[in-house]
Every structure is written in C-alpha cells, then in structure tokens.
Amino acid sequence: MRNEVVFYLNGMRTGVSGAESAWMLSDYLRYERGLPGTKVVCAEGDCGACTVLVARFRQGRFLEYRSINACIAPVYSLDRSHVITVEGLKRPEGLHPVQEAMVRAQGSQCGYCTPGFVCSMAGMVDSAKRKGCSIDAKMVRNHTTGNLCRCTGYEPILDAGCSLDPGKIPNLASLYSQAPMEAEFGALIPSVCVGTQDAPVFVPATLAEALRLRVDHPGAKLVSGMTDLGVLTNKGKLVPGPRIALHAIDELHSWSEDDGYFRIGARVCLSEVEDALAGSFPEFSNMLKIFASPQIKHSATLGGNLMNASPIGDSTPFLRVAEVSLMLARMGSSGQVEIREVGIDAFIKGGYKELDFAGDEILTSIRIPKSDHHYALFKTSTRKDLDISTVAFAARYRIRNGRLEGVRLALGGVAASVIRMPDEEQMLESGQIGSGLFMRAADSAQARVNPLSDVRGSSTFRKVLVRNLFLKFGDRVMSEAGLPVSEVSV
Numbered sequence: 001m002r003n004e005v006v007f008y009l010n011g012m013r014t015g016v017s018g019a020e021s022a023w024m025l026s027d028y029l030r031y032e033r034g035l036p037g038t039k040v041v042c043a044e045g046d047c048g049a050c051t052v053l054v055a056r057f058r059q060g061r062f063l064e065y066r067s068i069n070a071c072i073a074p075v076y077s078l079d080r081s082h083v084i085t086v087e088g089l090k091r092p093e094g095l096h097p098v099q100e101a102m103v104r105a106q107g108s109q110c111g112y113c114t115p116g117f118v119c120s121m122a123g124m125v126d127s128a129k130r131k132g133c134s135i136d137a138k139m140v141r142n143h144t145t146g147n148l149c150r151c152t153g154y155e156p157i158l159d160a161g162c163s164l165d166p167g168k169i170p171n172l173a174s175l176y177s178q179a180p181m182e183a184e185f186g187a188l189i190p191s192v193c194v195g196t197q198d199a200p201v202f203v204p205a206t207l208a209e210a211l212r213l214r215v216d217h218p219g220a221k222l223v224s225g226m227t228d229l230g231v232l233t234n235k236g237k238l239v240p241g242p243r244i245a246l247h248a249i250d251e252l253h254s255w256s257e258d259d260g261y262f263r264i265g266a267r268v269c270l271s272e273v274e275d276a277l278a279g280s281f282p283e284f285s286n287m288l289k290i291f292a293s294p295q296i297k298h299s300a301t302l303g304g305n306l307m308n309a310s311p312i313g314d315s316t317p318f319l320r321v322a323e324v325s326l327m328l329a330r331m332g333s334s335g336q337v338e339i340r341e342v343g344i345d346a347f348i349k350g351g352y353k354e355l356d357f358a359g360d361e362i363l364t365s366i367r368i369p370k371s372d373h374h375y376a377l378f379k380t381s382t383r384k385d386l387d388i389s390t391v392a393f394a395a396r397y398r399i400r401n402g403r404l405e406g407v408r409l410a411l412g413g414v415a416a417s418v419i420r421m422p423d424e425e426q427m428l429e430s431g432q433i434g435s436g437l438f439m440r441a442a443d444s445a446q447a448r449v450n451p452l453s454d455v456r457g458s459s460t461f462r463k464v465l466v467r468n469l470f471l472k473f474g475d476r477v478m479s480e481a482g483l484p485v486s487e488v489s490v
Contacts (some may be wrong), residue, residue: 072230146293
C-alpha cells in the first residue's frame with residue numbers, strides 16, 4: 001500500500017500523508033495551501049460556501065468534474081483526483097466566464113458565498129455543455145440548491161447564471177492538461193494506508209482487499225460518501241479510530257441491468273442513481289431531485305443512505321416497497337469472497353439502526369426488481385430543498401378492475417426504523433377503489449403509528465401527517481382510476 005495520498009490541486013501535484021490526510025479538504029486548502037477562497041461556515045455541507053470541483057480518476061480515465069462540499073470531504077477521499085478551487089478557475093488571460101458573469105450582474109455582495117456559487121455554476125455549465133442544453137432559471141436554481149447567500153442577493157446571482165452560454169465556454173477539462181495526471185495516477189499503486197498509528201485510514205483497491213482489512217481490523221468504520229460521517233466528525237460526535245474507505249473499489253461504482261433487475265453498486269452516488277433510474281422508476285428519480293443538493297448527491301451513495309439505517313432515510317421507504325435485495329460480501333474461510341443475498345424486509349430488523357449485517361461484511365450492491373407497478377413517494381419536511389423528512393411515505397401498487405393489487409406501503413419518521421404497513425396493505429386490497437377505502441386506511445395508519453416528538457415535529461403532528469399522506473395517496477389512485485377525488489382531498 002502507498003503511504004501518501006496523491007492528487008492534483010489546480011493543476012499542481014499534491015502529496016499528503018500522516019494526520020493531515022484525514023483533515024477535511026476545506027481545512028487543508030485554507031490552512032496548508034493558503035487558498036482561502038474555499039470558505040467554511042456550517043461544516044455540515046448545507047451552505048455551499050466550501051464548494052469545489054473534483055474530477056475523479058477511475059478505470060484509467062478522469063470522470064467529469066462535479067461539485068462537492070469540501071468541508072465534509074476528507075483529504076484521503078481525493079486520492080487520484082483533480083481538485084479545482086475558485087482560485088483555479090481564473091486563467092492567466094482573465095477571469096473564468098462564470099466569474100465575469102457574477103461581476104457583470106453584481107452577484108457578489110459581502111462576497112462570502114460567492115466562491116461557492118461560482119464553483120457550483122461552473123459545474124452547471126460543464127454539465128449543460130455535455131448534455132447539449134441551454135441554461136435557464138430552473139437549472140440555475142437546481143444547481144445552486146446547496147448554496148446559501150446570507151445577503152439574500154439571489155436575483156443578481158440568478159441573472160448571472162442565466163446569462164451563461166455553455167456553447168461559448170470551454171469545458172473544465174480544458175483548463176488543465178489531464179494527460180500527465182492520468183499517466184501518473186495509472187502508474188500509482190492504487191491501495192493506500194495513511195492517517196496515524198491510532199487512527200489509520202485504509203483505502204483498498206479491491207473488494208477482496210477490503211474484506212481482508214475488515215477481518216484484520218474488526219473495529220474499523222466503513223466509509224462511503226462521508227456526507228453523514230463528515231458532519232459527525234466536524235461536530236466531534238465520531239470517535240477517532242481506524243477507517244476503511246471504499247471509494248477506490250471500481251466494482252462498487254458500477255451499475256447494470258438485465259431482464260429482471262437493476263443492480264446498483266453500493267458506491268454509486270445519488271446523482272448517478274437519479275439519472276440511471278429516471279426511465280424505469282421516475283417517481284424515485286424525481287424524489288432524488290429534492291433529496292439533497294448537487295454537492296451532496298455527487299458524494300452521497302444509495303448504499304450509504306441505506307446502511308446508515310436512519311428512520312428518516314429518504315431512500316429507504318422506496319427500497320422497502322420496491323422489494324429490493326442486498327448483496328453482502330464476506331471473506332470465507334477458504335480465502336474466497338462469499339456473497340450473501342438478503343431481502344430488505346429481513347435486512348431491516350426493526351430496532352434503531354438494527355440490521356442483518358455482520359461485522360465482517362460489506363454491502364456490494366442493491367438489486368431492484370423491475371415491475372409494472374406504479375409508485376407514489378411523498379416527503380414532508382420543513383423546507384422543500386436540502387432537508388430531511390419529518391414523515392416520508394412510499395407506496396407500490398397496481399390498478400386492475402377497479403381494485404388495488406400488489407400493494408406495499410412504507411413510512412419513515414414514525415418509528416425506530418422505516419416500517420412496512422401490512423394491515424393497511426391488506427385493507428387497501430380488500431375492496432373497490434373509493435374514498436371510503438382510503439379514509440379507513442388513513443385512520444388505521446394514524447392510530448397504529450406512535451412516533452416520537454423532536455425538533456422536526458411533535459408526535460401528534462406526525463400522526464396527522466401520516467393520515468394526510470394516506471389521503472394524498474388516495475387522491476392519486478382515484479385520479480388514475482378516473483374517479484373524482486374531492487371526497488378524499490384534505
């Protein structure tokens with residue numbers, strides 16, 4: 001294993017070892033490299049002041065540049081990457097076109113948020129250029145969802161973004177020569193061990209290597225996208241110790257489909273899942289659009305969201321009703337990788353963060369069965385964007401001959417884990433579609449759940465939400481069945 005993290009920073013080779021390799025990238029940039037354009041405010045990935053652009057090297061080439069939150073990205077996670085900060089966007093001949101647009105539109109007031117907005121919009125331009133589309137106000141809003149302007153100067157920032165023409169702006173890959181970087185990264189030993197003696201960080205390059213480390217270091221914490229663990233680290237809630245980072249294992253980043261399933265690798269980020277499933281599961285893809293900011297979705301993974309086992313994890317209700325299965329790997333006694341498949345209903349045991357997951361296992365992929373069912377996914381939260389659920393609702397169903405078939409229901413935010421609603425499933429399949437059917441199911445669900453009260457809502461409020469979400473589901477089904485919905489609406 002290499003004992004140094006190697007990445008390029010604004011075109012310059014950078015090597016980091018020891019304790020600094022576990023620093024958050026934002027701190028390293030500011031305090032070690034003298035690049036203060038990357039700001040730190042929330043240290044949670046919420047405000048976007050720390051936004052930078054990263055192209056990762058995988059399977060012999062660079063991927064596209066994507067915006068990420070540097071405040072929750074440890075340096076070791078950038079191994080074999082190219083990082084562009086706001087300082088790196090400026091070229092010898094002048095400002096980057098996004099920077100020029102912000103100047104023209106007077107999009108900078110106090111200036112603290114400006115670097116993050118610039119990096120997010122530079123990533124937006126690159127994405128629009130790849131897709132061959134123009135930029136409108138909706139696109140600018142979507143790509144800057146994770147950027148907060150405390151001076152409320154959003155209108156000139158929006159004007160700056162809308163003025164950009166992707167066809168006239170060079171792509172980010174042209175700012176720096178990638179060929180020398182690719183040549184060096186391709187020649188490097190891919191596995192890394194950095195950190196300190198008490199808190200080593202292992203970055204294995206193969207699944208077998210990761211599983212051996214899992215056996216040799218049973219107390220080591222697995223690291224995926226770091227969007228949750230990064231926050232816990234910054235807030236002092238995570239005890240320092242051994243880490244096994246999974247981002248260098250190519251097979252965990254792959255996804256595929258056959259006649260019966262989609263297979264999503266455990267390290268596939270949510271922005272890729274959003275695109276990959278848009279055709280077959282548009283309801284889930286659309287839900288992911290408000291799951292989090294682009295910066296978070298470029299780092300966070302579907303596998304990590306599931307394994308975090310939060311009762312308010314936004315992807316889990318869908319995964320429960322879709323009847324997915326999990327592929328879990330361990331190192332067998334013969335030294336060969338063994339795979340165990342477990343259905344999600346058995347995987348989620350019901351207690352708080354209680355899973356059917358052994359200490360020597362690693363989640364490799366999630367299998368999502370294809371089906372002709374419809375899906376309804378509803379999320380209630382304090383704000384629309386960049387917020388976790390107060391209550392989440394998921395339903396899978398078919399409509400045949402005026403009745404519901406194949407109904408599966410799940411709720412998040414009302415128990416110690418995301419729960420199924422089998423009684424209400426049977427109830428909804430028991431009669432003809434009508435307002436009374438959904439009223440009975442809504443009343444039953446409201447009476448059955450017993451949620452906790454917390455800062456997002458009281459128990460009583462959550463119970464009301466549960467009922468209303470069932471009725472909202474009824475509205476949708478009634479409409480799809482060609483029936484009036486006025487009696488069901490609330």
